[in-house]
Amino acid sequence: MSDQPTDSTPLRFSRWEQRTEVPLFLASLVFLLGYAGRVLAPHDAEPWRGLALILVCCTWLFFAVDFVVRIRLSGQGLRFLRTHWLDTVVLVLPLLRPLRLIRLYTALQRRREQPRLSLYARVIAYAGLTALLLGFSAALAVYHQERDAPGASIRTFGDAVWWACETLTTVGYGDAVPVTTGGRIVAAGLMVCGLALLGAVTGSFSSWLVQVFTREDEKGPTQSG
CATH class of the missing domain: 1.20.58 (Methane Monooxygenase Hydroxylase; Chain G, domain 1)
Structure with missing residues (x-):
């Protein structure tokens, strides 16, 4: 008992x-x-x-x-x-x-016998949707912190969205930079998430290409024989 x-x-x-x-x-x-x-x-x-x-x-x-x-x-x-x-x-x-999106997908997937998307497609779809929601959330948070700060370069929500795109893609032109402590904390977090998501998409896409080329190489000698 x-x-x-x-x-x-x-x-x-x-x-x-x-x-x-x-x-x-x-x-x-x-x-x-x-x-x-x-x-x-x-x-x-x-x-x-x-x-x-x-x-x-x-x-x-x-x-x-x-x-x-x-x-x-x-x-x-x-x-x-x-x-x-x-x-x-x-x-x-x-x-x-948005970081919990993978758990939402897992909960929905348990109701089906087989996944509708391949592993690589699932990784890319999850990373893309997460990047979209996180980028929008970060743009809101930074705009909230920066819009009234002295010397801020992020004055409009459009500036914040542009900054979020730069940060998520790790481009970083430097034309829009947070100057407040809160804005820089958000920026640091978005940088980490951007690197992780970019690495996941790049790695998944590279693995998919390797798998495709491997299959083609395996078919080649069989068909020629």
Whole structure:
């Protein structure tokens, strides 16, 4: 009898994750929409700014409730913070929730017998969608920090989007550079994510090319014989 809670805990935790991944992803889009409205709307645009703030607060509360439930179902207590560090990070910084896209795909894939896309296509699709959402989130965050800063080169949201594209692709022309501490922290995080995503796409594409050429080489001698 004493083993029953231990044996059932991973199952309950897994079921909760499968059931909540899609709602959490949709909530993250709502959070992003609310944050975008809060940042981009003029200061006198009421009641829209207030509604955007309500969206942000309600979705964050939803994330916090889910986080507490995950801790209880995991049976790990505070060790959950270490073993599921990404969950902790995205709770504190909800704009990083696009990093959990791979878990959304995994949750959806468990409902099918075979994946619809190949491994390489899945990596490229995941990296592309993640780059898009992270780039938009980072542009919002940097614009929020930089628009009123003295000596800032990022004055409009268009400047912020251009800067995010430069940073994600590791180009870095230097025409748009964050000057605030918060903006530079966002920039450092986006640089790391950009390198990781670019490496994943490049490596996956290179592996796919090698696999194609290998198949062609294997077919060549067989057909000629």
